Amino acid sequence: MEALLKVVSFMILVYGFFEVFDISLLKIVDDIVKILSKEKTDIKSVIKRQNRDEKQKGIRRVIEDAKSTLKIMGKEDRIKVVWLASIALFVVGTIFSLSISNFFLVPVLSIGLGLIPFWYVIYTSNYYRKQINEELETALSTITTSYIRSENIISAVEENIQYLNPPISEVFKFFLGQTKLITSNTKLAIENMKSKIQNDVFKEWCDALIACQDNRNLRTTLIPIVAKLSDTRIVSAELEGLLFEPMKEFITMTILLLANIPLIKVLNKDWYKILTKTVPGHAVLAVLILTIFISLGAVIRLIRPVEYKS
Secondary structure, eight states, X not given: OHHHHHHHHHHHHHHHHHHHTTOOHHHHHHHHHHHHHOOOOSHHHHHHHHHOOSOOOHHHHHHHHHHHHHHHTTOGGGHHHHHHHHHHHHHHHHHHHHHTTOTTHHHHHHHHHHHHHHHHHHHHHHXXXXXXXXXXXXXXXXXXXXXXXXXXXXXXXXXXXXXXXXXXXXXXXXXXXXXXXXXXXXXXXXXXXXTTSOOHHHHHXXXXXXXXXXXXXXXXXXXXXXXXXXXXXXXXXXXXXXXXXXXXXXXXXXXXXXXXXXXXHHHOHHHHHHHHHSHHHHHHHHHHHHHHHHHHHHHXXXXXOOOOOO
């Protein structure tokens, strides 16, 4: 409790310092993000990045996944807020570890807490992707039905645009704006629309729609493509319980694991003193927290929603 009060007091002190001297936290975070995101521009570094086949791993992979997730969600501007929360939690983890004199815990708790905002973005994106898939299924189904009847994709979109919900509706509004104000080339407008949604079924649907502009007899090929979204939704619904089972088990095991610390104090105070006052005990606590954070990262990667891959 005393350690927690120290952390809270320090955070209030820092906040007051920034307010008194009129220092912008977002500006500081922006500068830090630019420094961390800066890549070497020399020829050797550029060639090395181009020839690197392996995927990024560890902390950099988590950060890049969160950034790409925000980009897909159309919320790239929130990356500064995520970084701000990450830095704040990093500082909290460092101060708390030092306040209980556990130096082994400093890198573990500070980095682990600092990654939580990025993990949260990745975790919440699962619900966003699920919503996108459901909205996309409705949109493509209604538009395809209208297109088969009218043989005009522009009128088909206009008939159904009022029944679509964001962010899918914004994509088709973009398509209508392209066809009415920018270009009369329908195939080019469809090609430009294809990159707006990162979904393999949608891209396949757009490719088939482009082919239909040259041969309208191919419009019936759109129906089985849309059906893939229905199959994906059904499979996802059946596996939803299994997908989130690891998270349930992780929460249960984490509670049991952390609950053992106060339980040891009740059962044997000498063991508790060894755990909290000695170097080996501090090392054990650091390994325990490290295991929790590693497990959390692995669980979040496991519970991604089912998506169709062509």
